[in-house]
Amino acid sequence: MHNLGTVISFEIVRTLKKKTFWIAALSFPVIIGLVGAIIFFANKSTDEQTKELANESFSIGITDNSGLLNKSVFNQPKIEKISSQAEGEDAVKSGKLQAYIIYPQSVAKEPVKIFASDVGIFKNSRYQAAAEQILKQSVSLNVDPDVVAVFSESVNYKSTTYQSDGSVDRGYLKLILPGIFLLLFYFMIATFGNQILTSITEEKENRVIEMILTTIQPTTLLIGKLVSLFSLALIQMVVVLLPIVLGYFLLHNQLSLPGIDLSQLPIDPLRISLAAIIFFVCFFMFTSLIMTLGATMPTAKEAGGFFGGILALVFGPLYAASLFVSAPQSVLVQVLSYFPLTSPIPLLIRNAVGNLSVLEAAISITLLLITTMFIVMVGVRVFRYGALEYSRKLSFKEIFKPS
Amino acid sequence: MSNKSAEPLIEINNFRMDFGKTTVIKDLSFTINRGETFGLLGSNGSGKTTTIRALLGIFPATGGTLTMNGKPYSVDSGVKLGYLPEERGLYKKEKVLDVMIYFGKLKGYSAQQAAKESIAYLERVGLTNKSDTRLDKLSGGQQQKVQLGVAIMANPELLILDEPTKGFDPVNRRLLMDIIEEHQQKGATVIFVTHQMEEVERLCDRVILLKDGAAQVYGTIDEIKEQAGGMTIEIVSKEAVPRNPKLYTVVRSEGNSTFLDPLTEPLEIQKSLADNGFSYTKFEMKRPSLDDIFVSIYGAKTEKAGK
Numbered sequence: 001m002h003n004l005g006t007v008i009s010f011e012i013v014r015t016l017k018k019k020t021f022w023i024a025a026l027s028f029p030v031i032i033g034l035v036g037a038i039i040f041f042a043n044k045s046t047d048e049q050t051k052e053l054a055n056e057s058f059s060i061g062i063t064d065n066s067g068l069l070n071k072s073v074f075n076q077p078k079i080e081k082i083s084s085q086a087e088g089e090d091a092v093k094s095g096k097l098q099a100y101i102i103y104p105q106s107v108a109k110e111p112v113k114i115f116a117s118d119v120g121i122f123k124n125s126r127y128q129a130a131a132e133q134i135l136k137q138s139v140s141l142n143v144d145p146d147v148v149a150v151f152s153e154s155v156n157y158k159s160t161t162y163q164s165d166g167s168v169d170r171g172y173l174k175l176i177l178p179g180i181f182l183l184l185f186y187f188m189i190a191t192f193g194n195q196i197l198t199s200i201t202e203e204k205e206n207r208v209i210e211m212i213l214t215t216i217q218p219t220t221l222l223i224g225k226l227v228s229l230f231s232l233a234l235i236q237m238v239v240v241l242l243p244i245v246l247g248y249f250l251l252h253n254q255l256s257l258p259g260i261d262l263s264q265l266p267i268d269p270l271r272i273s274l275a276a277i278i279f280f281v282c283f284f285m286f287t288s289l290i291m292t293l294g295a296t297m298p299t300a301k302e303a304g305g306f307f308g309g310i311l312a313l314v315f316g317p318l319y320a321a322s323l324f325v326s327a328p329q330s331v332l333v334q335v336l337s338y339f340p341l342t343s344p345i346p347l348l349i350r351n352a353v354g355n356l357s358v359l360e361a362a363i364s365i366t367l368l369l370i371t372t373m374f375i376v377m378v379g380v381r382v383f384r385y386g387a388l389e390y391s392r393k394l395s396f397k398e399i400f401k402p403s
Numbered sequence: 404m405s406n407k408s409a410e411p412l413i414e415i416n417n418f419r420m421d422f423g424k425t426t427v428i429k430d431l432s433f434t435i436n437r438g439e440t441f442g443l444l445g446s447n448g449s450g451k452t453t454t455i456r457a458l459l460g461i462f463p464a465t466g467g468t469l470t471m472n473g474k475p476y477s478v479d480s481g482v483k484l485g486y487l488p489e490e491r492g493l494y495k496k497e498k499v500l501d502v503m504i505y506f507g508k509l510k511g512y513s514a515q516q517a518a519k520e521s522i523a524y525l526e527r528v529g530l531t532n533k534s535d536t537r538l539d540k541l542s543g544g545q546q547q548k549v550q551l552g553v554a555i556m557a558n559p560e561l562l563i564l565d566e567p568t569k570g571f572d573p574v575n576r577r578l579l580m581d582i583i584e585e586h587q588q589k590g591a592t593v594i595f596v597t598h599q600m601e602e603v604e605r606l607c608d609r610v611i612l613l614k615d616g617a618a619q620v621y622g623t624i625d626e627i628k629e630q631a632g633g634m635t636i637e638i639v640s641k642e643a644v645p646r647n648p649k650l651y652t653v654v655r656s657e658g659n660s661t662f663l664d665p666l667t668e669p670l671e672i673q674k675s676l677a678d679n680g681f682s683y684t685k686f687e688m689k690r691p692s693l694d695d696i697f698v699s700i701y702g703a704k705t706e707k708a709g710k
Binding site: 003006007010014202206207208210211213214215216217384385 | 456459460461462463476477478479484486488490491492493494495497501505506508509510550553554
């Protein structure tokens with residue numbers, strides 16, 4: 001292992017020197033930034049348009065058959081009472097009025113009719129908005145404000161639940177910190193899965209494997225690659241998250257984003273520790289699996305099809321995510337949780353929502369570790385003895401035959 | 404020739420190598436002494452590269468033992484190895500100097516030492532201006548030079564060169580030979596894997612010639628020439644040399660030259676040819692070259708006589 005540092009620094013430095021790494025790393029926050037900017041300017045423009053529309057006044061004629069309208073409505077400038085529909089329609093057609101509204105006897109059973117002069121497909125909506133606002137304002141004047149709040153769904157609710165030990169349950173907030181490891185796992189695999197494959201097959205594809213194998217141990221090379229890729233993934237994550245976090249704190253008011261009070265985040269050391277252990281073991285198992293795949297195949301391109309299969313195994317359980325929360329003891333969830341290749345997602349979700357017992361976690365982690373060790377042993381063996389198979393993939397028989 | 408000693412560095416005993424049902428090496432035994440330059444010869448597919456890969460632990464041997472300093476080779480066995488494999492390649496997307504420094508560091512140099520030696524080598528082989536160029540932007544010959552530079556980095560005590568002249572023009576071939584000779588002078592053991600006999604005659608102390616996974620000849624060049632039958636007679640003539648199995652056998656023909664293996668005195672052969680009215684422009688006694696021996700072993704005899 002004495003050359004491990006040399007391998008790691010070579011792999012990290014050469015990747016950091018590549019434009020493609022920075023393009024890939026920076027494109028994500030740039031895209032997020034662009035989308036944010038579009039939303040910001042779109043919101044701004046909509047707000048401005050709404051204000052403009054609100055400031056626009058137009059003449060309205062009203063026939064109130066419902067009796068719901070307050071008399072004060074007709075005291076407002078540009079609003080007048082019309083006695084018949086024919087009169088109202090004529091007034092609109094002649095340009096005397098811009099809109100005429102008939103409130104029927106029962107607004108629950110019949111529609112409110114609006115006749116108006118055309119001001120364009122978008123601006124025509126102002127007439128219905130005005131009819132609605134006039135009705136709501138009038139009705140609310142006659143009803144208790146609390147009743148108005150109930151029906152306008154503006155009542156605030158605040159619930160407090162207690163756990164079995166009497167402590168206050170923090171609800172979804174408690175999912176955030178353990179749940180970060182699930183996002184981290186997804187991000188790492190989605191971003192770096194292919195890079196691991198390319199990196200492992202690189203020596204073979206470049207025909208440099210013989211010189212490497214006679215200079216360093218294959219284990220040193222493979223561990224060096226995995227450590228460097230993991231470090232690069234963390235660097236990339238910082239590059240992605242730093243602008244997002246900075247952007248949030250600098251612009252969250254302008255972008256109308258909800259405020260975050262980090263002091264309110266509950267910290268459950270057991271769940272966070274379990275999440276971290278599951279994350280690291282799963283990530284190591286997954287990278288070892290890709291490494292073995294890369295060692296078995298002559299090129300990254302040929303390994304691509306099998307790589308898709310691995311991704312399906314690991315991320316397929318996402319489709320059963322609701323079961324991991326609602327039915328953790330079901331056979332399907334138990335199988336997916338204990339089978340190492342499908343276990344990362346169920347374990348991380350179940351740990352986050354708190355239905356993964358310590359015993360279950362311990363068994364699953366042990367199974368993952370055993371599987372990982374087996375995969376690493378096979379991977380190193382395949383890398384060494386399949387190193388010179390430049391044009392064909394190794395068969396199962398060749399992989400497992402005694403040397 | 405090199406500063407050889409009688410102390411064996413490499414010992415190969417009863418080496419056998421099977422790939423599936425195919426036996427590539429049958430039963431091979433030889434030694435290579437410390438400081439000598441050894442030629443591992445044979446045509447394509449004769450098992451040369453397989454032997455080297457098994458010696459270096461890249462292939463697990465089916466049978467027998469292959470040792471270096473008395474034990475199987477591993478990167479931690481303490482032997483400073485420089486290896487130029489037959490299958491050429493380096494990190495193509497990386498810059499020349501970066502790759503050379505990386506290998507220098509893997510071989511135990513500090514980054515400064517590796518950079519210093521790499522720059523000196525690049526200057527010597529005329530690639531100074533390419534040090535900051537990506538390898539895939541270099542010509543095939545230039546890439547070969549870089550790979551040779553990586554192989555000889557950090558003064559290896561054992562230098563294994565598998566078909567080192569492949570892809571080199573005559574000028575660069577001479578440069579390569581000079582570099583190998585320098586390492587010989589420094590006391591390195593050199594294994595030269597090739598089927599280019601000229602270079603072998605010039606550089607090697609001893610050789611082994613493989614055919615179908617078995618040794619055909621093994622020893623010093625003089626011993627092998629002796630084993631191969633001593634003298635050859637070259638006759639240059641526009642006519643076909645008449646057959647006379649009592650006096651000579653025809654080994655091979657190249658253009659107007661016919662090579663005979665004499666069974667009697669040259670004068671008697673000349674007399675017999677004259678008696679048959681055969682005219683020639685040249686009649687010369689020659690020791691067989693390694694090339695002659697190689698061709699005769701591989702059965703490429705083309706008898707012009709008696710056509």
